[in-house]
Amino acid sequence: MEKQEINYVFDIDGTLTPARLPIEAVFKTFFLEWIQNKKVYLITGSDYEKSVEQIGPEILEAVTACFNTAGNICYKKGKVIYRNDWSAPPDLIHLLNQFIENSKHPIRAGRHFEHRIGMLNFSIVGRNCTREQRNDYNLYDAEVKEREYFCKTIMEQFPEIEATVGGQISIDIYALGMNKAQIIKHIKGPIHFFGDKTKEGENDYAIAKKLTKLPNRVFTVKDWKETMEILKQYNRNS
Structure with missing residues:
Protein backbone atom coordinates (compact mmCIF):
# COMPACT_ATOMS: atom_id res chain seq x y z
CA MET A 1 0.00 0.00 0.00
CA ASN A 84 -19.49 30.35 8.18
CA ASP A 85 -21.34 33.30 9.67
CA TRP A 86 -22.80 33.31 13.17
CA SER A 87 -23.94 36.01 15.61
CA ALA A 88 -24.16 35.70 19.38
CA PRO A 89 -27.77 35.96 20.63
CA PRO A 90 -28.70 38.99 22.79
CA ASP A 91 -29.30 36.82 25.87
CA LEU A 92 -25.72 35.57 25.66
CA ILE A 93 -24.37 39.13 25.42
CA HIS A 94 -26.41 39.99 28.51
CA LEU A 95 -24.87 37.06 30.40
CA LEU A 96 -21.35 38.11 29.36
CA ASN A 97 -22.00 41.65 30.57
CA GLN A 98 -23.02 40.16 33.92
CA PHE A 99 -19.67 38.34 34.00
CA ILE A 100 -17.92 41.69 33.47
CA GLU A 101 -19.87 43.30 36.30
CA ASN A 102 -19.40 40.44 38.76
CA SER A 103 -15.81 39.33 38.16
CA LYS A 104 -13.53 40.00 41.13
CA HIS A 105 -10.58 40.75 38.89
CA PRO A 106 -10.02 44.53 39.28
CA ILE A 107 -8.96 45.57 35.76
CA ARG A 108 -11.34 46.50 32.92
CA ALA A 109 -9.18 47.80 30.07
CA GLY A 110 -11.92 47.88 27.43
CA ARG A 111 -12.73 45.97 24.22
CA HIS A 112 -14.21 42.99 26.02
CA PHE A 113 -16.05 41.70 22.95
CA GLU A 114 -14.46 40.88 19.61
CA HIS A 115 -16.96 39.72 17.01
CA ARG A 116 -15.19 37.53 14.47
CA ILE A 117 -16.47 35.52 11.52
CA GLY A 118 -18.39 32.56 12.96
CA MET A 119 -17.48 33.25 16.59
CA LEU A 120 -17.23 35.69 19.49
CA ASN A 121 -14.11 36.27 21.57
CA PHE A 122 -14.77 37.52 25.11
CA SER A 123 -12.40 38.80 27.78
CA ILE A 124 -12.90 40.19 31.29
CA VAL A 125 -9.72 42.28 31.32
CA GLY A 126 -10.30 43.34 27.70
CA ARG A 127 -8.10 43.38 24.63
CA ASN A 128 -6.97 46.94 25.32
CA CYS A 129 -4.97 45.65 28.28
CA THR A 130 -1.21 46.08 28.56
CA ARG A 131 1.18 43.13 28.46
CA GLU A 132 1.52 43.37 32.25
CA GLN A 133 -2.27 43.39 32.73
CA ARG A 134 -2.57 40.40 30.37
CA ASN A 135 -0.03 38.42 32.40
CA ASP A 136 -1.68 39.45 35.68
CA TYR A 137 -5.07 38.21 34.51
CA ASN A 138 -3.56 34.96 33.24
CA LEU A 139 -2.07 34.32 36.69
CA TYR A 140 -5.37 35.23 38.37
CA ASP A 141 -7.32 32.89 36.10
CA ALA A 142 -4.85 30.05 36.63
CA GLU A 143 -5.64 30.27 40.35
CA VAL A 144 -9.42 30.79 40.36
CA LYS A 145 -10.33 29.11 37.03
CA GLU A 146 -12.68 31.96 36.15
CA ARG A 147 -12.72 31.27 32.42
CA GLU A 148 -13.55 27.61 32.98
CA TYR A 149 -16.52 28.72 35.08
CA PHE A 150 -17.66 31.11 32.33
CA CYS A 151 -17.49 28.37 29.70
CA LYS A 152 -19.40 25.89 31.86
CA THR A 153 -22.11 28.45 32.67
CA ILE A 154 -22.54 29.46 29.02
CA MET A 155 -22.93 25.87 27.84
CA GLU A 156 -25.37 25.05 30.63
CA GLN A 157 -27.59 28.01 29.75
CA PHE A 158 -27.13 27.77 25.97
CA PRO A 159 -26.86 24.08 24.95
CA GLU A 160 -26.64 25.05 21.27
CA ILE A 161 -23.47 27.05 21.93
CA GLU A 162 -19.90 25.97 22.67
CA ALA A 163 -17.36 27.93 24.74
CA THR A 164 -13.67 27.16 25.26
CA VAL A 165 -10.69 28.75 26.99
CA GLY A 166 -8.42 30.46 24.47
CA GLY A 167 -5.09 32.23 24.76
CA GLN A 168 -4.11 34.02 27.97
CA ILE A 169 -7.15 36.15 28.76
CA SER A 170 -10.19 35.17 26.71
CA ILE A 171 -12.78 32.57 25.83
CA ASP A 172 -13.93 31.60 22.33
CA ILE A 173 -17.66 31.19 21.74
CA TYR A 174 -19.33 29.67 18.66
CA ALA A 175 -22.24 27.54 17.54
CA LEU A 176 -22.04 23.95 18.77
CA GLY A 177 -19.59 21.95 16.67
CA MET A 178 -18.13 24.96 14.87
Missing part, protein backbone atom coordinates in the same frame (compact mmCIF):
# COMPACT_ATOMS: atom_id res chain seq x y z
CA GLU A 2 1.32 3.42 -0.95
CA LYS A 3 2.25 5.55 2.05
CA GLN A 4 -0.10 8.52 2.50
CA GLU A 5 1.36 12.00 2.62
CA ILE A 6 1.17 13.60 6.06
CA ASN A 7 -0.80 16.81 6.55
CA TYR A 8 0.81 19.05 9.17
CA VAL A 9 -1.63 21.29 11.04
CA PHE A 10 -0.37 24.02 13.37
CA ASP A 11 -2.10 26.25 15.86
CA ILE A 12 -0.47 29.70 15.67
CA ASP A 13 -0.60 31.60 18.97
CA GLY A 14 1.55 29.86 21.59
CA THR A 15 2.58 27.14 19.13
CA LEU A 16 4.35 29.02 16.33
CA THR A 17 4.60 32.38 18.10
CA PRO A 18 4.81 33.75 21.63
CA ALA A 19 1.35 34.65 22.94
CA ARG A 20 -0.10 37.52 20.84
CA LEU A 21 3.39 38.41 19.55
CA PRO A 22 5.11 38.03 16.16
CA ILE A 23 7.00 34.87 15.28
CA GLU A 24 10.65 34.88 16.33
CA ALA A 25 13.00 35.59 13.41
CA VAL A 26 15.10 32.46 13.94
CA PHE A 27 12.02 30.23 13.92
CA LYS A 28 10.46 32.03 10.95
CA THR A 29 13.53 31.30 8.83
CA PHE A 30 13.57 27.67 9.96
CA PHE A 31 9.82 27.16 9.49
CA LEU A 32 9.76 28.66 5.98
CA GLU A 33 12.42 26.17 4.94
CA TRP A 34 10.82 23.25 6.81
CA ILE A 35 7.40 23.60 5.17
CA GLN A 36 8.77 23.40 1.63
CA ASN A 37 7.22 20.49 -0.32
CA LYS A 38 4.88 19.60 2.57
CA LYS A 39 1.14 19.95 3.07
CA VAL A 40 0.95 22.47 5.90
CA TYR A 41 -2.19 24.05 7.34
CA LEU A 42 -2.64 26.71 10.02
CA ILE A 43 -5.60 26.88 12.41
CA THR A 44 -6.27 29.73 14.82
CA GLY A 45 -9.06 31.46 16.69
CA SER A 46 -7.78 34.83 15.50
CA ASP A 47 -8.79 36.62 12.33
CA TYR A 48 -6.66 36.68 9.18
CA GLU A 49 -5.30 40.16 9.84
CA LYS A 50 -3.90 39.00 13.18
CA SER A 51 -2.30 36.00 11.46
CA VAL A 52 -0.57 38.31 8.99
CA GLU A 53 0.65 40.39 11.92
CA GLN A 54 1.94 37.38 13.85
CA ILE A 55 3.54 35.13 11.24
CA GLY A 56 3.85 37.37 8.18
CA PRO A 57 2.65 37.10 4.58
CA GLU A 58 5.55 34.87 3.48
CA ILE A 59 4.40 31.93 5.60
CA LEU A 60 0.75 32.49 4.71
CA GLU A 61 1.65 32.37 1.01
CA ALA A 62 3.72 29.21 1.49
CA VAL A 63 1.21 27.07 3.44
CA THR A 64 -1.54 25.00 1.83
CA ALA A 65 -4.30 26.91 3.66
CA CYS A 66 -4.97 29.01 6.74
CA PHE A 67 -8.13 28.39 8.78
CA ASN A 68 -9.09 31.41 10.87
CA THR A 69 -11.64 32.08 13.62
CA ALA A 70 -11.66 28.40 14.70
CA GLY A 71 -12.04 27.21 11.11
CA ASN A 72 -15.06 29.36 10.33
CA ILE A 73 -13.24 31.00 7.43
CA CYS A 74 -10.52 29.53 5.22
CA TYR A 75 -7.92 31.35 3.13
CA LYS A 76 -5.63 30.04 0.42
CA LYS A 77 -2.94 32.52 -0.57
CA GLY A 78 -5.06 35.36 0.77
CA LYS A 79 -8.29 34.37 -1.01
CA VAL A 80 -11.40 33.27 0.88
CA ILE A 81 -12.37 29.65 0.16
CA TYR A 82 -15.39 29.45 2.48
CA ARG A 83 -16.88 31.18 5.51
CA ASN A 179 -14.79 24.60 16.66
CA LYS A 180 -11.33 23.85 15.27
CA ALA A 181 -12.24 20.19 14.68
CA GLN A 182 -14.44 21.22 11.75
CA ILE A 183 -11.37 21.64 9.53
CA ILE A 184 -10.67 17.88 9.54
CA LYS A 185 -13.31 17.31 6.86
CA HIS A 186 -11.40 19.63 4.53
CA ILE A 187 -8.12 17.70 4.80
CA LYS A 188 -7.54 14.31 3.17
CA GLY A 189 -5.10 11.85 4.71
CA PRO A 190 -3.32 11.54 8.07
CA ILE A 191 -2.93 14.68 10.20
CA HIS A 192 -0.13 15.57 12.60
CA PHE A 193 -1.44 18.38 14.79
CA PHE A 194 0.58 20.81 16.92
CA GLY A 195 -1.15 22.89 19.59
CA ASP A 196 -0.65 24.34 23.07
CA LYS A 197 -4.24 24.25 24.37
CA THR A 198 -5.20 20.58 24.04
CA LYS A 199 -6.64 19.96 27.52
CA GLU A 200 -10.38 19.48 27.93
CA GLY A 201 -12.10 22.87 27.90
CA GLU A 202 -9.32 24.53 25.89
CA ASN A 203 -9.67 25.60 22.28
CA ASP A 204 -7.38 22.94 20.74
CA TYR A 205 -9.09 20.10 22.61
CA ALA A 206 -11.85 19.39 20.07
CA ILE A 207 -9.47 18.85 17.17
CA ALA A 208 -6.89 17.01 19.29
CA LYS A 209 -9.55 14.61 20.61
CA LYS A 210 -10.47 13.56 17.06
CA LEU A 211 -6.87 12.89 16.05
CA THR A 212 -5.84 10.42 18.77
CA LYS A 213 -5.76 7.32 16.55
CA LEU A 214 -2.90 6.43 14.22
CA PRO A 215 -1.88 7.40 11.60
CA ASN A 216 -2.88 10.76 13.09
CA ARG A 217 -0.71 12.28 15.83
CA VAL A 218 -1.10 15.12 18.33
CA PHE A 219 1.80 17.11 19.75
CA THR A 220 1.01 19.27 22.76
CA VAL A 221 3.71 21.93 23.03
CA LYS A 222 4.44 24.53 25.68
CA ASP A 223 5.83 27.12 23.23
CA TRP A 224 7.33 27.70 19.76
CA LYS A 225 10.73 26.46 20.94
CA GLU A 226 9.33 23.01 21.64
CA THR A 227 7.58 23.04 18.26
CA MET A 228 10.91 23.83 16.60
CA GLU A 229 12.66 20.97 18.41
CA ILE A 230 10.00 18.48 17.31
CA LEU A 231 10.27 19.65 13.69
CA LYS A 232 14.04 19.27 13.84
CA GLN A 233 13.44 15.67 14.94
CA TYR A 234 11.29 15.15 11.84
CA ASN A 235 14.26 16.32 9.77
CA ARG A 236 16.58 13.87 11.51
CA ASN A 237 14.16 11.00 10.93
CA SER A 238 13.49 11.78 7.27
Whole structure:
Protein backbone atom coordinates (compact mmCIF):
# COMPACT_ATOMS: atom_id res chain seq x y z
CA MET A 1 0.00 0.00 0.00
CA GLU A 2 1.32 3.42 -0.95
CA LYS A 3 2.25 5.55 2.05
CA GLN A 4 -0.10 8.52 2.50
CA GLU A 5 1.36 12.00 2.62
CA ILE A 6 1.17 13.60 6.06
CA ASN A 7 -0.80 16.81 6.55
CA TYR A 8 0.81 19.05 9.17
CA VAL A 9 -1.63 21.29 11.04
CA PHE A 10 -0.37 24.02 13.37
CA ASP A 11 -2.10 26.25 15.86
CA ILE A 12 -0.47 29.70 15.67
CA ASP A 13 -0.60 31.60 18.97
CA GLY A 14 1.55 29.86 21.59
CA THR A 15 2.58 27.14 19.13
CA LEU A 16 4.35 29.02 16.33
CA THR A 17 4.60 32.38 18.10
CA PRO A 18 4.81 33.75 21.63
CA ALA A 19 1.35 34.65 22.94
CA ARG A 20 -0.10 37.52 20.84
CA LEU A 21 3.39 38.41 19.55
CA PRO A 22 5.11 38.03 16.16
CA ILE A 23 7.00 34.87 15.28
CA GLU A 24 10.65 34.88 16.33
CA ALA A 25 13.00 35.59 13.41
CA VAL A 26 15.10 32.46 13.94
CA PHE A 27 12.02 30.23 13.92
CA LYS A 28 10.46 32.03 10.95
CA THR A 29 13.53 31.30 8.83
CA PHE A 30 13.57 27.67 9.96
CA PHE A 31 9.82 27.16 9.49
CA LEU A 32 9.76 28.66 5.98
CA GLU A 33 12.42 26.17 4.94
CA TRP A 34 10.82 23.25 6.81
CA ILE A 35 7.40 23.60 5.17
CA GLN A 36 8.77 23.40 1.63
CA ASN A 37 7.22 20.49 -0.32
CA LYS A 38 4.88 19.60 2.57
CA LYS A 39 1.14 19.95 3.07
CA VAL A 40 0.95 22.47 5.90
CA TYR A 41 -2.19 24.05 7.34
CA LEU A 42 -2.64 26.71 10.02
CA ILE A 43 -5.60 26.88 12.41
CA THR A 44 -6.27 29.73 14.82
CA GLY A 45 -9.06 31.46 16.69
CA SER A 46 -7.78 34.83 15.50
CA ASP A 47 -8.79 36.62 12.33
CA TYR A 48 -6.66 36.68 9.18
CA GLU A 49 -5.30 40.16 9.84
CA LYS A 50 -3.90 39.00 13.18
CA SER A 51 -2.30 36.00 11.46
CA VAL A 52 -0.57 38.31 8.99
CA GLU A 53 0.65 40.39 11.92
CA GLN A 54 1.94 37.38 13.85
CA ILE A 55 3.54 35.13 11.24
CA GLY A 56 3.85 37.37 8.18
CA PRO A 57 2.65 37.10 4.58
CA GLU A 58 5.55 34.87 3.48
CA ILE A 59 4.40 31.93 5.60
CA LEU A 60 0.75 32.49 4.71
CA GLU A 61 1.65 32.37 1.01
CA ALA A 62 3.72 29.21 1.49
CA VAL A 63 1.21 27.07 3.44
CA THR A 64 -1.54 25.00 1.83
CA ALA A 65 -4.30 26.91 3.66
CA CYS A 66 -4.97 29.01 6.74
CA PHE A 67 -8.13 28.39 8.78
CA ASN A 68 -9.09 31.41 10.87
CA THR A 69 -11.64 32.08 13.62
CA ALA A 70 -11.66 28.40 14.70
CA GLY A 71 -12.04 27.21 11.11
CA ASN A 72 -15.06 29.36 10.33
CA ILE A 73 -13.24 31.00 7.43
CA CYS A 74 -10.52 29.53 5.22
CA TYR A 75 -7.92 31.35 3.13
CA LYS A 76 -5.63 30.04 0.42
CA LYS A 77 -2.94 32.52 -0.57
CA GLY A 78 -5.06 35.36 0.77
CA LYS A 79 -8.29 34.37 -1.01
CA VAL A 80 -11.40 33.27 0.88
CA ILE A 81 -12.37 29.65 0.16
CA TYR A 82 -15.39 29.45 2.48
CA ARG A 83 -16.88 31.18 5.51
CA ASN A 84 -19.49 30.35 8.18
CA ASP A 85 -21.34 33.30 9.67
CA TRP A 86 -22.80 33.31 13.17
CA SER A 87 -23.94 36.01 15.61
CA ALA A 88 -24.16 35.70 19.38
CA PRO A 89 -27.77 35.96 20.63
CA PRO A 90 -28.70 38.99 22.79
CA ASP A 91 -29.30 36.82 25.87
CA LEU A 92 -25.72 35.57 25.66
CA ILE A 93 -24.37 39.13 25.42
CA HIS A 94 -26.41 39.99 28.51
CA LEU A 95 -24.87 37.06 30.40
CA LEU A 96 -21.35 38.11 29.36
CA ASN A 97 -22.00 41.65 30.57
CA GLN A 98 -23.02 40.16 33.92
CA PHE A 99 -19.67 38.34 34.00
CA ILE A 100 -17.92 41.69 33.47
CA GLU A 101 -19.87 43.30 36.30
CA ASN A 102 -19.40 40.44 38.76
CA SER A 103 -15.81 39.33 38.16
CA LYS A 104 -13.53 40.00 41.13
CA HIS A 105 -10.58 40.75 38.89
CA PRO A 106 -10.02 44.53 39.28
CA ILE A 107 -8.96 45.57 35.76
CA ARG A 108 -11.34 46.50 32.92
CA ALA A 109 -9.18 47.80 30.07
CA GLY A 110 -11.92 47.88 27.43
CA ARG A 111 -12.73 45.97 24.22
CA HIS A 112 -14.21 42.99 26.02
CA PHE A 113 -16.05 41.70 22.95
CA GLU A 114 -14.46 40.88 19.61
CA HIS A 115 -16.96 39.72 17.01
CA ARG A 116 -15.19 37.53 14.47
CA ILE A 117 -16.47 35.52 11.52
CA GLY A 118 -18.39 32.56 12.96
CA MET A 119 -17.48 33.25 16.59
CA LEU A 120 -17.23 35.69 19.49
CA ASN A 121 -14.11 36.27 21.57
CA PHE A 122 -14.77 37.52 25.11
CA SER A 123 -12.40 38.80 27.78
CA ILE A 124 -12.90 40.19 31.29
CA VAL A 125 -9.72 42.28 31.32
CA GLY A 126 -10.30 43.34 27.70
CA ARG A 127 -8.10 43.38 24.63
CA ASN A 128 -6.97 46.94 25.32
CA CYS A 129 -4.97 45.65 28.28
CA THR A 130 -1.21 46.08 28.56
CA ARG A 131 1.18 43.13 28.46
CA GLU A 132 1.52 43.37 32.25
CA GLN A 133 -2.27 43.39 32.73
CA ARG A 134 -2.57 40.40 30.37
CA ASN A 135 -0.03 38.42 32.40
CA ASP A 136 -1.68 39.45 35.68
CA TYR A 137 -5.07 38.21 34.51
CA ASN A 138 -3.56 34.96 33.24
CA LEU A 139 -2.07 34.32 36.69
CA TYR A 140 -5.37 35.23 38.37
CA ASP A 141 -7.32 32.89 36.10
CA ALA A 142 -4.85 30.05 36.63
CA GLU A 143 -5.64 30.27 40.35
CA VAL A 144 -9.42 30.79 40.36
CA LYS A 145 -10.33 29.11 37.03
CA GLU A 146 -12.68 31.96 36.15
CA ARG A 147 -12.72 31.27 32.42
CA GLU A 148 -13.55 27.61 32.98
CA TYR A 149 -16.52 28.72 35.08
CA PHE A 150 -17.66 31.11 32.33
CA CYS A 151 -17.49 28.37 29.70
CA LYS A 152 -19.40 25.89 31.86
CA THR A 153 -22.11 28.45 32.67
CA ILE A 154 -22.54 29.46 29.02
CA MET A 155 -22.93 25.87 27.84
CA GLU A 156 -25.37 25.05 30.63
CA GLN A 157 -27.59 28.01 29.75
CA PHE A 158 -27.13 27.77 25.97
CA PRO A 159 -26.86 24.08 24.95
CA GLU A 160 -26.64 25.05 21.27
CA ILE A 161 -23.47 27.05 21.93
CA GLU A 162 -19.90 25.97 22.67
CA ALA A 163 -17.36 27.93 24.74
CA THR A 164 -13.67 27.16 25.26
CA VAL A 165 -10.69 28.75 26.99
CA GLY A 166 -8.42 30.46 24.47
CA GLY A 167 -5.09 32.23 24.76
CA GLN A 168 -4.11 34.02 27.97
CA ILE A 169 -7.15 36.15 28.76
CA SER A 170 -10.19 35.17 26.71
CA ILE A 171 -12.78 32.57 25.83
CA ASP A 172 -13.93 31.60 22.33
CA ILE A 173 -17.66 31.19 21.74
CA TYR A 174 -19.33 29.67 18.66
CA ALA A 175 -22.24 27.54 17.54
CA LEU A 176 -22.04 23.95 18.77
CA GLY A 177 -19.59 21.95 16.67
CA MET A 178 -18.13 24.96 14.87
CA ASN A 179 -14.79 24.60 16.66
CA LYS A 180 -11.33 23.85 15.27
CA ALA A 181 -12.24 20.19 14.68
CA GLN A 182 -14.44 21.22 11.75
CA ILE A 183 -11.37 21.64 9.53
CA ILE A 184 -10.67 17.88 9.54
CA LYS A 185 -13.31 17.31 6.86
CA HIS A 186 -11.40 19.63 4.53
CA ILE A 187 -8.12 17.70 4.80
CA LYS A 188 -7.54 14.31 3.17
CA GLY A 189 -5.10 11.85 4.71
CA PRO A 190 -3.32 11.54 8.07
CA ILE A 191 -2.93 14.68 10.20
CA HIS A 192 -0.13 15.57 12.60
CA PHE A 193 -1.44 18.38 14.79
CA PHE A 194 0.58 20.81 16.92
CA GLY A 195 -1.15 22.89 19.59
CA ASP A 196 -0.65 24.34 23.07
CA LYS A 197 -4.24 24.25 24.37
CA THR A 198 -5.20 20.58 24.04
CA LYS A 199 -6.64 19.96 27.52
CA GLU A 200 -10.38 19.48 27.93
CA GLY A 201 -12.10 22.87 27.90
CA GLU A 202 -9.32 24.53 25.89
CA ASN A 203 -9.67 25.60 22.28
CA ASP A 204 -7.38 22.94 20.74
CA TYR A 205 -9.09 20.10 22.61
CA ALA A 206 -11.85 19.39 20.07
CA ILE A 207 -9.47 18.85 17.17
CA ALA A 208 -6.89 17.01 19.29
CA LYS A 209 -9.55 14.61 20.61
CA LYS A 210 -10.47 13.56 17.06
CA LEU A 211 -6.87 12.89 16.05
CA THR A 212 -5.84 10.42 18.77
CA LYS A 213 -5.76 7.32 16.55
CA LEU A 214 -2.90 6.43 14.22
CA PRO A 215 -1.88 7.40 11.60
CA ASN A 216 -2.88 10.76 13.09
CA ARG A 217 -0.71 12.28 15.83
CA VAL A 218 -1.10 15.12 18.33
CA PHE A 219 1.80 17.11 19.75
CA THR A 220 1.01 19.27 22.76
CA VAL A 221 3.71 21.93 23.03
CA LYS A 222 4.44 24.53 25.68
CA ASP A 223 5.83 27.12 23.23
CA TRP A 224 7.33 27.70 19.76
CA LYS A 225 10.73 26.46 20.94
CA GLU A 226 9.33 23.01 21.64
CA THR A 227 7.58 23.04 18.26
CA MET A 228 10.91 23.83 16.60
CA GLU A 229 12.66 20.97 18.41
CA ILE A 230 10.00 18.48 17.31
CA LEU A 231 10.27 19.65 13.69
CA LYS A 232 14.04 19.27 13.84
CA GLN A 233 13.44 15.67 14.94
CA TYR A 234 11.29 15.15 11.84
CA ASN A 235 14.26 16.32 9.77
CA ARG A 236 16.58 13.87 11.51
CA ASN A 237 14.16 11.00 10.93
CA SER A 238 13.49 11.78 7.27
